[in-house]
Amino acid sequence: MMAEHNKKNGLKGLFVVASLIAVAIAAVVYFFAMHRRRLNREKWKEYDECGLV
Secondary structure, three states: OHHHHHHHHHHHHHHHHHHHHHHHHHHHHHHHHHHHHHHHHHHHHHHHHHOOO
16 A cells, blocks of 8 residues: 555656656746847848838
């Protein structure tokens, strides 16, 4: 009975840790994607202002 209880808690803990890792990776990917998008917008900003694009 006790081993089954420990196994359930272990699976819950593993699921929580895996979820936190997935959220952290998603946050890092989102941050870099937004940073790259911001850099690209800055790069082409001058061309937008002068009407070439």
